[in-house]
Amino acid sequence: MGLLDSFFDWLGFGKREVNVLVVGLDNSGKSSLLNYLRPRETQTDFIAPTVGFNLEHFVCKGLSFTAFDMSGQSRYRTLWGNYYRTTNGIIFVVDSSDKTRILVAREELQQLLSHPDISSRNIPIVFFANKMDIRDALSDVGVSSALGLDGVTNKSWHICSSNALKGEGVADGIEWLSSAIKSSLDQARR
Amino acid sequence: MLSSFRKQDKKDEESSTSGNPYKNLEKASVLQEARTFNETPVNTRKCIQILTKIIYMINQPEMGEQLGQTEATETFFAMTKLFQSKDMMLRRMIYLSIKEMSTVANDVIIVTSSLTRDMTGKEDSHRGPAIRALCKITDASMMQSVERYMKQAIVDKLASVASAALTSSVHLMRHGPEVVKRWVNEVQEAVNNDNIMVQYHALGLLYQIRRSDKHAIRKLILKFSKAGLRSPFAYCFLIRTAANLINEEGEGTDSPMYDFIDSCLRHKNEMVIYEAASTIVSLKCVTPKELSSAVNVLQLFISSPKPVLRYAAVRTLNKVAIQYPAAVTACNVDLETLITDSNRSIATLAITTLLKTGNEAGVDRLMKQISSFLSEISDQFKTVVVDAIKSLCQKFPRKHTVLMTFLANMLREEGGYEYKKAIVNTIISIVEENPEAKEAGLAHLCEFIEDCEHTSLATRILHLLGREGPRTTTPAKYIRYIYNRVILENAPVRAAAVSALAKFGAASEELLPNILVLLQRTTLDQDDEVRDRATFYYQLLKHNDKPLNSAYILNSMNVSISSLERLLHRYTMESTTKPFDVRSVPVEAVPVEQPKANISIVSGVSPGGSESKKAREDTFSEQLSVIPEFAHLGPIFKSSLPVDLSESEVEYVVRCIKHVFSHYIVFQFDINNTLNDQLLEKVTVQMDGSAEGFEVVHYTPCQVIKCNDTGSTYTLVKLPDDSSAVTGALACTMKYTVKDCDPATGEPDDEEGYADEFVLEDVEVSVSDHVQKVLKPNWSASWEEIGAENELEDTYTLPIPTLEECVKKIISYMGMQPCERSDKVPDGKASHALYLAGVYRGGHDVLVRAKMALGGTSSDPGAQAITMQLTIRSTDESAVQVIASAVE
């Protein structure tokens, strides 16, 4: 079965299945962003704060994504770690209009990067500086420096501004992530 | 021989593994396999198998392979990744696993959002199960976040979803009753659902929401009884609820609740009609009139072509016949037609019902009828037959030969333990009740133990033979049966047989030499217990000393074993040279017989009050031992039943329990403060019994009794110095400080509070408080043993019209145990002898013989009176005085 799978893969028929973890503080727009990636007819207008996690599926660049949309509320953040080991990539969403809590986001990011299941592996991370539409929101450069991304040298990462409600910037970030995951998987295969 | 056994074992093992593939699961390997959950893509088939194993393991605690918390949590999180598969079977399996693992794993709320999505999603078959799983993992802190989803689900169009939400909400009531109560509008809407199951479940939840408010429940029943529900289940539920209300509130058949149940007798659905009828017959308040309308309905069902209805009806009538045989007589003709019913269960029930209601002449015919198909019915129904025979024997004592023969035949045939036990119990009770049947009964039992595979039955019968055998006309003939057991049986039966033999030796000089020989042979038995017993009895009997025989063989010690163990243990810890005093060990009182539970109609309402008397006294001594002032009092001799000292509808409900010690009494007052705006502090009950010589030594106050709460305070009283005058009444006044408080929170306001008092009824210390009932299996041996040293004899004339009443009064005044079944006065006798036994405070045996005869006084021979000659013996002189004072 494994042989047949990779054969299909090689021919470019079957889609390779990958897992990504979507994290970030509560209210940053994680669920909204994934909602935008759903087919039009299944998108919803009402998004409740996530309790625990939710699963979403989407497809991009020949990869079939399973996204673990984690809850960002502080009491659930410790549970993210249970899903690090099996993930192929990370989507980190930041509310760029929430300047006070961006430091909390930075803390959480440091925690994540220093976790053994993450630090030991080459996992690509895409950052969304979300809610760019709100007045006085930080720019992608502003968010990048607030999070101290310059210091992240052992991971490939990318940041882009986004509006999860309208979808601006979302495709850009996801496409980057797809390519990054593909090349990291290919690397691993070789 | 040995090797063939081994082979057998192995074969057994193999065949059982092939039957159950999960039997030999190993935890470590299952956990190893569970790592598969982390793989992408998901291997559906394999994952389902692994989840099955995990669920199996969790549900087989006896396998000893229980998941630890860390292991369970790790596995649980790995399992959550399986939500990415859309496979239907796997998803259902995940729901099940979540429910099973929710109690072992941590942080199971991680699946909350995934489940709420499934319960609102498009896949209908996932929605109900997702709701059930969700509610299982929801605790009080999470109630808020699921509230919105639950409210929607309760009114969902899909019946399976609404039912799942309603039934799960009943479980949620435990964690957050307040939150669930907020859904009452949705629940009410669901009661009007067209689906009968949803309607039933909604009604159930509505009841749970309102249950603490009896008035609201009453309104609810009346409303729905008029609104016309579609669901017969809902009607049955209402009937049960109404019956509960009637029974709890002690209402009569004039209650609107009763009218409702009665109206259901005319419902169009058979299930509802049956429910109403079977409920009515088991109501406490039912009168012949109501009974007959319910029985009429059941009578119609008897002739129904549907076996289910016939079965239900005849089963209920069978129960009714126990309490109200006359009411069922009306159905006798119809019941006769069921005797030949092809469904043997129905036939059995019909016949046994007829046996209960019919007359003596019909017994033979019915018994014959039953024996024609006895081999075709299951043990359970055979037991029904046995029970019927038992009550027949009481009703028609003269029929005992027919019935006993029948029982003996049943005993000889195949059957399980429960069935055999029922037969043996019945024979034993006939033997005990009916002296004429004794020898025949014992003979049947002797035959039975020759080939009896049930150790507990054999030991019981041997015990009975030891007690009754020596008093028959030819005791010698039982010895062979008993001694055969010593040779042929397992150790517990051998031990019982040895004890039985000893009793024959103790009771009969003639048999003694033989018994001694048999016992001596047995002192070489390979089992410790058997050998010890044989040696003990052999040494005792050698002395041929009547008082010794009575004290240690014919009548056993009456001490409470658990207390004896405790006190002996304490004694071994002390460095004392004083011998251990057995009299200081509390007596094991004869258990008070609980009245048999009524036919329970409402499931889920367990008949309370099953706690044993033993447990009760142990808890008391534990409670009292923590109070330092009571430490030197020694063990409790007797704790009385609670007595009410206040009227029923007052602010404070006070009940008193008397704990009698060898020289003191501790009065325990349980005070219930029914006010919701006042709390009580420093509560004591002041007592005065100085006129009778009682002296209060100490008060242990109750520091605070909150609103609607109960607290206990104790008063320690020293018994009068004159040990022959220890009865009397003590005046009681409750003293306390009152503080006002806020009814909403129950918190007291800052003010000081004021002193107040409340007068209670007097507490009576009576003769029976100083005596524990004990049963002397051989009363006359005890009588001889104590001897006439402290005997007191007197003759009284009592203004009591019947012997029965006289017997009852004497027993209750003296608080002693009737022995030798002397509490039963045979019909039509003009004289009777009552034999009582007890232990007096301080551990002294007391025996009473009361010979009574009907007849007037010498001055007025026509008056309704009883002449009684009372003889009291005891090892203690003042005990004799006190007991005698009970009659005066």
Ligand SMILES: Nc1nc2c(ncn2[C@@H]2O[C@H](COP(=O)(O)OP(=O)(O)OP(=O)(O)O)[C@@H](O)[C@H]2O)c(=O)[nH]1
């Ligand atoms: N203006 C604006 N609002 C957004 C944007 N993205 C999300 N929101 C809003 O932000 C709120 C939170 O969005 P969610 O998607 O629930 O946030 P989350 O990160 O999933 O939150 P948790 O599940 O609690 O961790 C919602 O009210 C969204 O409508 C955005 O780009 N612009």
Ligand SMILES: [Mg+2]
């Ligand atoms: Mg979310």
